[in-house]
Amino acid sequence: MQALVLTLWELKRAIRNRRMLAILLGVPFVAALLYIVLAASDARRAIALSNFLICAVLTATVTYSRFITDRISGFHDGLRSTPITDPVLTGVRIVVGVVLFLMQTAIFFGTLALR
């Protein structure tokens, strides 16, 4: 239950970071536009695959950098001083990363669906 509570709060934190969110969601949006523009080209497959890989790397990088930032700022220690265990903390971060990746996928396919 506390894992779910923390996951929701972590998502709220992630969404509040407008700059990070703009980059994370901007990349699949641009990829989707390129996919639409190059509809008749053979590059479409490469664009789709590159988008998937770039989004995965971006999300992993963002997840890790948020972890480092939280450690430096002291927030990570604040969480560790609660009854939440370290494995649960790690699991929550991974889940948030997966949700962000799913949001990127939704932006990509959602943009394609709009054409």
Next chain:
Amino acid sequence: MAILSAQNISLRIGGKYALWDVSLEIDHGEIVGVFGRSDSGKTVLARILSGLDEPTSGTVTFGADSADAAKCVSAALSIPAAAPELTVYENLEMFASLWGVPRKKRGREIAYLLELLSLVEQRSRKVSELSSGARIRLEIARALVADAPLTVIDSLLDSLDPCVREKLWEYFLTLRRNERKSFVIMSSSSRVAELCGRIIALNNGRIAYVGRPDDFRCIAGDDMIVLGDLTNSALRNRIAERLSVVIQEEEGFLSFRIANGDRVVSDLLAEFGSEVGCVYLKRPTLDDALDVLSSGSTSITATLVDGNR
């Protein structure tokens, strides 16, 4: 049964021991001050007691068994630990829910703590927009909202406004009295340490003293009484004979050291009041006692530690 028991804990960082052979017990309903200069090991000890760091050797037990620290101890850390993207209220709401504080109680507690720590006007502001003073107050609120049996506060009370500190201390005493909550207050300020029922003096990572603040003060020597504006030049001999003290005279002022200075001053004024223009009583402070320990008086340290174990 002690709420926390630490036995012979040491922590090695690099090639140096930041803590060496520290043993202490915290009972229910106790406010203990850990008093020491910078680099004496206060923060290291705070992190070990709150379960954030593991000691290199020794054991820390919580409650009746070796229960997890995270269920018993909440900590207000020297580096404030709130989420910068969330507001003051959201941070308290989040940490209260992570600690399992019931929803009904949460709102009441948060409202009370915001009022107590003068954070009401900042409740909707993001932590990243707060001043350093407000972040410190939020950090204390974050630890208190947890409603844990033991709260460790690391060097945050030192920089609070005196009026906020006074209100907070009254709250600690209320929690201690009504709910038998315990507090461990790390501080380098003698003003904060003097408020605690028991203090543990740390020096270079070792416990140098455990006991009451008044007794610790005596390490620095007796009180000093200075008398001035004397109308009778023979007063010096009369006081020396009366109190059996060695009196020093300088520029018309008489000074001497004696125990229980406040009582002696009352007696002196009663007997010689008409012959003395002014009286000054200087009591040794906890800082003075810490200076004595820090100056390397090994025999004192050894005697005190042995006597208090």
